Amino acid sequence: MGHTNESSWVPSVTLLVGIGRTGTAALLVGADGRVRGDADMVFEGRPVHPSGAVRHKESGVLSLALHEVEPEVERIVIAGPAGPGSLAAMAPDREVVVAWLIAAPEDAEAVVFGEFFRESGGWKFTGIGEGYASGLAELVTAYGVGGGGSAKSGAEAGAGTEAPSQALARSPWRVLSAQAAPARPAPEAGGPPAPATQPAPAPVAPPVPTAQPAPVAPPFPAGLPHASRPYELVAGWEFGPVFEPFTATGEGERVVRTDGRVPPGPVLVEAAREGGGYFGVFSLAKFGRDDDIIANTTLQDFAGSSVVRAPGDRPLQLRVDARVGNRWALRVSPVAAARHLTGTLSGRGPEALLYTGGAADLRVQVEADEKGRGYVSMAYHEVAGRTTLLTHPAVAVSGTGPLAHTVPIPAGPLLMLFETDAPWTLTVREID
Incomplete structure (x- = not known):
């Protein structure tokens, strides 16, 4: 860092x-x-x-x-x-x-x-x-x-x-006088102590987040696919930094640079686009080359998400490739704002998911895409005690065509990166 x-x-x-x-x-x-x-x-x-x-x-x-x-x-x-x-x-x-x-x-x-x-x-x-x-x-x-x-x-x-x-009296701290100094007035709540003549307040910490919607981030603009999905944090999720989300909207091609609110580390990137044609969203490496893929699709009215690493030496940059006139929106949020996989979950397109349950069987069903085919890949990262994504995550599913498959997954916390261009349904059943 x-x-x-x-x-x-x-x-x-x-x-x-x-x-x-x-x-x-x-x-x-x-x-x-x-x-x-x-x-x-x-x-x-x-x-x-x-x-x-x-x-x-x-x-x-x-x-x-x-x-x-x-x-x-x-x-x-x-x-x-x-x-x-x-x-x-x-x-x-x-x-x-x-x-x-x-x-x-x-x-x-x-x-x-x-x-x-x-x-x-x-x-x-x-x-x-x-x-x-x-x-x-x-x-x-x-x-x-x-x-x-x-x-x-x-x-x-x-x-x-x-x-x-x-x-x-026996510690290396013995660079002090034998008598304790007089007590000074307590500083303001949340601030570090400072000399009596010049108090120096610091930020007061807000309460611990819950699974309730947080009021710190605006939703995507009305009319875009993610407008119905509010910003909220999965309670108890610890992987990745916590920060106020960054949002951007536009049309056609553009490079988006996040501001100082996005800290280094793994972050969730959600992308939504109205209309059809090609739509791509990529994080950029240091010298402007495409790095991680967030979206690479021709799906009509696309909505999807993935997790990328925000760098520590510069702002996170995202390249958007879309047709002129196609409205799109991006939101960069904590990983804890990804959807929580419990019971049965459905979607369409790529998505980052969080799993916090015990060892389970995961039923994966993927329909045919708009061309009658289907592609699916799901990798999971075991993130307990980690600050970065695994270089080689475990692959749970990889295949083409309509798919109905059951795979075992270990106990969470898991970050699951699901990639497909077709409608899908996931059903998780924990093993007793």
């Missing part, structure tokens, strides 16, 4: 976070910018949060299971002793999702390097680099550690844990 800009999306999976040296700590803070109690600070002297979602591992590496963090926790602050270096976060598939250069503030003994915070149901990272001259005692007090919050005490959190005042 390379160097990360502020407020970059990260996947909601277990991340390994480190700064290349010992002494890192994580503070789990709520909407008021403070910990609920001393147990919300995780470091070498208290290596496991009571929830189990945040852990301090060997060599100062922190494990953050973002998908398991308690809903009361709005932000996870990463701090450590002052010094130049870099903060990196790696996903389970070894993809580096954060690479943040750390500049040591002058006259600082401890530094808040950055934080992970909730937004639109997902997680983002932002770099901070705020220094504390009095060291760790000042830093942790600013976040409410030692302030008698409501979280479990060290004794309640589990055997072998100890109070911060005891554990910190």
Whole structure:
């Protein structure tokens, strides 16, 4: 992913976070910018949060299971002793999702390097680099550690844990004064602590999304095939970044460039076209060559979708090839907005589908296309713990002509990419 800009999306999976040296700590803070109690600070002297979602591992590496963090926790602050270096976060598939250069503030003994915070149901990272001259005692007090919050005490959190005042005395954080600094006023909800003379608010995280329609994206224009399909997120789906959808409409040929709301990673691209003739939609590689195919069809009043990877070094670009006068619309959304495969599902043309059930038998029925033939291909990606698409996904079905076939599929979460130019019906029956 390379160097990360502020407020970059990260996947909601277990991340390994480190700064290349010992002494890192994580503070789990709520909407008021403070910990609920001393147990919300995780470091070498208290290596496991009571929830189990945040852990301090060997060599100062922190494990953050973002998908398991308690809903009361709005932000996870990463701090450590002052010094130049870099903060990196790696996903389970070894993809580096954060690479943040750390500049040591002058006259600082401890530094808040950055934080992970909730937004639109997902997680983002932002770099901070705020220094504390009095060291760790000042830093942790600013976040409410030692302030008698409501979280479990060290004794309640589990055997072998100890109070911060005891554990910190033996940690590499011993660049601080013996006495804790006076407590400062709590920052505004959702914002990082800042010097008392200059508060610095940050975005307040919206609530976790549900399967209900989200009000953040307009539907496709009236009259286009996808107008009846609202933007909504499949509850519990974690693969791919969460963001506000990008939409574009036009006629004929055009290259569409997404704006800054589309982050790097796998994204859903929906395409719809009124009329007939050839219609193609392709993502573009770095030097303008066609890359992934979203649509390549002559279907009348086409509607379809696929998943492509938005690059991290430039905007996602989509090339549309359509007849003059043919109206079309594109929508780029989180993968979690794809249709959910449960029971029986019907469609016409290519589509990206999400499956979250157990191991099952999948009945695939494809009719003849407009020329009396039929083509179908379905590949599935097992996406648990991943941030990128598999290079070689499993192929469930591949054939031509009208088709009626039953295939086994493993337990989800699966991203299923279905390709056909004909009407189809899928029926999934979980295996007891």
